[in-house]
Structure formats: structure tokens, C-alpha cells
Amino acid sequence: MKKAVLLFNPRSARHKYRVPNSILQVAASIDGNYEYAFVDGNLESDPWSVIKSHLDSGKFGFFGSTVMPGPQLKEAIPFTQKIRKEYPNIVNIWGGYFASNQCDVVLRSGAVDYVINGPGDSAFPALLDAIDNDKPVGDIQNLIYLEEGKVVKTRKEVLPDMDKLPPLPYEKMNSFYPLENYLGKTFMGSKTFALHTSFGCPFTCSFCAVVPIYNARWKGQSAEAIYRNVTYLKEKIGINGIEFHDNNFFTSQKRTAEFSKLILNDGIEWWGEGRIDTIDRYSDENLALMREAGCRMIFLGAESGNDEVLAQMDKGGTQSAEQILSFAGRMKKFDIVPEYSFVLGMPGPDEDTVMRQVEADIDFIKQVKEVNPDTEIIIYLYSPVPTEGSDLYKQITEAGFNFPENLEDWLNPSWENFDLRKNPLTPWLTPKVIDRVQNFETVLNGYYPTQSDFRIKGVKKGFMRTLASWRYRSGVYGYPYEIKALHKIWKYRQPEIEGFYSE
Numbered sequence: 098m099k100k101a102v103l104l105f106n107p108r109s110a111r112h113k114y115r116v117p118n119s120i121l122q123v124a125a126s127i128d129g130n131y132e133y134a135f136v137d138g139n140l141e142s143d144p145w146s147v148i149k150s151h152l153d154s155g156k157f158g159f160f161g162s163t164v165m166p167g168p169q170l171k172e173a174i175p176f177t178q179k180i181r182k183e184y185p186n187i188v189n190i191w192g193g194y195f196a197s198n199q200c201d202v203v204l205r206s207g208a209v210d211y212v213i214n215g216p217g218d219s220a221f222p223a224l225l226d227a228i229d230n231d232k233p234v235g236d237i238q239n240l241i242y243l244e245e246g247k248v249v250k251t252r253k254e255v256l257p258d259m260d261k262l263p264p265l266p267y268e269k270m271n272s273f274y275p276l277e278n279y280l281g282k283t284f285m286g287s288k289t290f291a292l293h294t295s296f297g298c299p300f301t302c303s304f305c306a307v308v309p310i311y312n313a314r315w316k317g318q319s320a321e322a323i324y325r326n327v328t329y330l331k332e333k334i335g336i337n338g339i340e341f342h343d344n345n346f347f348t349s350q351k352r353t354a355e356f357s358k359l360i361l362n363d364g365i366e367w368w369g370e371g372r373i374d375t376i377d378r379y380s381d382e383n384l385a386l387m388r389e390a391g392c393r394m395i396f397l398g399a400e401s402g403n404d405e406v407l408a409q410m411d412k413g414g415t416q417s418a419e420q421i422l423s424f425a426g427r428m429k430k431f432d433i434v435p436e437y438s439f440v441l442g443m444p445g446p447d448e449d450t451v452m453r454q455v456e457a458d459i460d461f462i463k464q465v466k467e468v469n470p471d472t473e474i475i476i477y478l479y480s481p482v483p484t485e486g487s488d489l490y491k492q493i494t495e496a497g498f499n500f501p502e503n504l505e506d507w508l509n510p511s512w513e514n515f516d517l518r519k520n521p522l523t524p525w526l527t528p529k530v531i532d533r534v535q536n537f538e539t540v541l542n543g544y545y546p547t548q549s550d551f552r553i554k555g556v557k558k559g560f561m562r563t564l565a566s567w568r569y570r571s572g573v574y575g576y577p578y579e580i581k582a583l584h585k586i587w588k589y590r591q592p593e594i595e596g597f598y599s600e
């Protein structure tokens with residue numbers, strides 16, 4: 098008899114939880130062929146005891162975990178290690194950006210047997226079949242494993258046609274965790290749900306974890322298929338808001354316009370991630386249509402107001418500082434909120450150069466706010482992604498940066514923060530530079546609190562703004578304790594840490 102599969106989503110949020118689309122997608126690939134169970138660390142107070150009770154049943158042979166950088170490591174690492182020790186016959190398989198991008202340290206830990214490198218729709222069932230039937234795994238695409246002490250990466254598979262993939266097993270998920278658990282009250286709607294409708298991204302930004310996995314490829318579900326899914330979820334659990342968690346939802350103007358036409362009268366608001374230069378090519382007609390169809394906010398990687406830094410980042414396309422500013426104005430016309438993310442603290446030869454660039458980006462962010470005060474600003478500190486062979490990777494290793502050599506080291510709080518790009522252990526980012534960035538961010542969040550935390554409004558918003566205004570205007574950002582205190586008291590939620598505030 099075939100051994101069953103335990104699919105685990107380690108805890109990723111302390112607040113409202115998103116449906117674990119990654120393990121749902123993997124489940125779809127084995128649905129009907131293997132028995133499986135879900136454990137969602139976000140919804141269990143003691144996920145280890147649930148995992149243990151499943152494994153004690155003796156019917157499971159495989160443990161599959163998605164592992165994204167950041168908080169998920171806290172459960173993924175110790176639990177997988179415990180499984181290796183207490184249930185040595187279980188085959189441990191990891192997927193997700195952390196597993197792929199740090200595959201060396203993951204596999205050499207001895208706790209993980211295989212890493213699924215990118216979409217697992219074909220790789221995962223093929224791997225189970227190979228193990229069950231004692232067949233070689235070398236021909237399975239999108240796989241990483243150790244062979245005679247060497248890390249072997251198999252060929253990348255052509256991205257699958259999402260319309261031909263089996264549907265996500267929502268009913269099965271519902272039998273473990275009612276789907277209502279995953280509805281959040283956000284600024285978009287009282288019942289916001291997360292969807293994933295495409296693979297990859299056609300660009301190669303050198304700081305982006307998506308690039309080594311997808312190598313500039315993108316493939317999306319058709320507008321009709323997305324809408325079918327939306328209709329199902331609307332009828333089943335009444336969704337009225339959607340977060341599209343695709344890396345680049347807006348790659349195809351045609352698809353976005355078709356989807357907008359389909360969802361036009363459904364009363365659903367939505368958010369997704371895109372590129373400034375891509376969406377700036379959209380026609381006025383389509384931007385107006387998108388807004389009418391519920392597109393409320395778009396996350397866009399602005400990155401920097403310096404064209405040379407954009408080139409250093411390999412941002413690609415036609416994005417320039419001028420376009421970033423003019424696009425913020427264009428979005429204002431259509432009442433779609435641009436959510437701009439900036440990556441500050443790119444490597445430089447010395448502290449002064451890095452600081453000068455940080456100051457220039459701070460001034461640029463203020464210019465963006467002048468053009469369109471509704472623009473949401475997300476600030477990340479640059480943290481390296483292991484795109485070996487890239488110029489930037491060479492620069493950072495020459496500057497003395499190294500990733501941890503042991504899997505357990507990633508449990509150190511500073512490395513966990515590193516993954517959230519909040520406190521990178523990068524030699525060129527001195528405490529002075531980091532303080533300047535983080536203090537500005539606090540002042541900015543005081544003067545312009547995010548709209549996505551919809552609790553901060555009216556008197557609260559006015560008070561915080563007044564308190565922060567002298568700092569914002571004068572550039573005196575140091576020690577902004579009074580603003581931090583208010584953020585703490587009102588439990589202000591910055592979207593870059595755990596996503597939008599939701600209840």
C-alpha cells in the first residue's frame with residue numbers, strides 16, 4: 098500500500114492567516130493518487146503534537162513542507178530535524194524560496210532529502226512515485242538532492258499550463274481547516290482571500306529571490322480560469338476582497354483587462370503585485386476599467402530614485418526615476434493606490450557612499466509623496482539573494498558577506514530578520530546607515546500611516562501626523578520614540594512585515 102503524505106505549512110503570521118496556497122497546489126498534484134493530510138502551523142497552537150499524532154499512525158511515508166524565508170524557518174527547521182531523529186523512515190521534502198535558494202545548507206543538514214526547485218506540480222508526484230518504486234530520480238525535473246556528497250540540480254521544467262493543472266482541493270482543505278478561517282477583514286473587504294494565478298516573472302532583478310527559481314519566465318492562468326475560481330469562492334464562502342499573491346500579476350495587459358471585464362459587477366476589491374514600466378504601458382481605458390472592476394491598490398517595486406542604482410539592481414525594462422514619479426501621478430488620476438517598495442542600502446565602496454545614496458532615496462520618496470500623497474511606501478533594507486554568477490553577488494561576497502553554513506544558524510534572530518530584509522548582516526550597512534533608514538521609516542509611517550491599516554484613521558491619524566510633521570519636514574529623524582510609542586499603543590501594522598492588517 099502507498100504511504101500517505103503529510104503536507105505542512107509552518108507558521109508565517111501571528112495575526113490573520115492566508116490560505117496556504119503552496120501546499121494546496123502540491124496537494125492538487127497528488128489528489129486522488131495518494132492519501133494526504135494538511136497541518137497548518139498558523140492554525141494550530143501546538144503543530145508538533147498534530148504532526149506527531151499523524152506520524153504515530155504509521156501510515157505516513159512522506160513529510161512535505163513549504164519553507165519561505167523568515168518566520169517559517171522557526172518551525173520548519175526544528176520539526177524536520179525532529180522527524181529525521183524520531184521517524185527516520187519518513188522522506189522529508191521541502192519546497193519554497195528558502196529551500197531552493199539555500200539548497201546547499203538545507204540538504205547538507207541531513208534533515209531534508211529532496212528540495213522541489215520551483216513548481217512541484219509534476220516533480221512532487223514523480224518523486225513520490227520514484228521513491229515508492231525504487232526508480233532513479235535524476236530524470237525528474239525541478240529537483241535538487243545530494244548524490245555522493247554533491248548537490249545535484251536537475252533540469253528546469255517548462256512552466257506548466259495552469260489551466261490544465263488539476264483544481265485546488267479546497268473541499269479537502271475545508272475538511273481539515275474550514276476555509277472561513279482564511280477570510281480576513283482588510284481595507285479591501287470584510288472577506289478577503291488570497292489567490293495565486295501565475296508562475297514566475299519575466300524580469301531578472303538582482304536582489305529578487307524569484308529570479309534564480311524562474312529564470313525570467315512567467316506563465317499565467319487565463320482570465321476565465323481565475324474568474325471561475327473567484328466565482329466558486331464567492332458562492333462557497335462569500336469572498337469580497339482578493340490579494341493576488343503572484344510575483345507579477347499584471348504581466349499581461351490582455352489578461353488583466355479580460356479579468357477586469359469578468360469581475361466588473363461582482364463587488365470584489367483586489368490587490369496584486371506588478372511593475373511600473375509594465376503597467377505604465379496599459380491604456381487609460383484599461384486602467385479605468387481595472388479601477389471600476391475593483392482594483393484598489395497595486396504593489397510596485399520602485400526600488401530607487403537613482404537610475405544608476407536601478408541599473409546596478411538589474412531592474413531591467415524601462416523603469417527610471419522619472420517614470421516612477423510620473424506613474425505615481427498617473428495612478429492618482431485613476432484612483433488606484435500605488436504601493437511603492439524601495440530597497441535602500443545597496444552595496445557601496447564605503448559608508449559615505451552608501452549613506453549618500455540612502456539620503457538621495459529618502460528625498461526621492463518625499464518627492465513621490467508630493468506627486469501623489471496616497472502612494473504607499475514600503476522600505477526594505479537590501480539583503481542579498483544567492484544569484485551566483487551575478488555581478489552584484491560578486492560585489493557582496495567581496496565585501497565580506499557570507500550566508501550561514503549550518504541550517505540551525507538560520508534560527509538565530511538576526512538571520513530571521515535578515516530574511517524580512519529588516520536587519521541584514523551585511524558589512525556595508527553600518528548601524529548608522531541602518532538607524533537612518535529605520536528612523537526615517539518610523540517618521541514616514543507617522544506622517545503618512547498606511548491606508549492598509551484601516552484602524553488608523555480620523556483623530557488617531559490626525560494626531561500621529563501632527564506629532565510627526567516637524568520631523569518629516571525638517572529631516573530630524575533620530576530617536577523618534579514618541580511616534581514609536583503611538584505605533585505600539587495602537588498596534589500599528591506595517592504591511593512589509595506580515596502583510597496587510599486584517600481581522
Ligand code: SF4
Nearest residue numbers: 298300301302305344
Ligand atoms: S519585477 Fe519583481 S518579481 Fe520580477 S524579478 Fe523584479 S523584483 Fe522580482
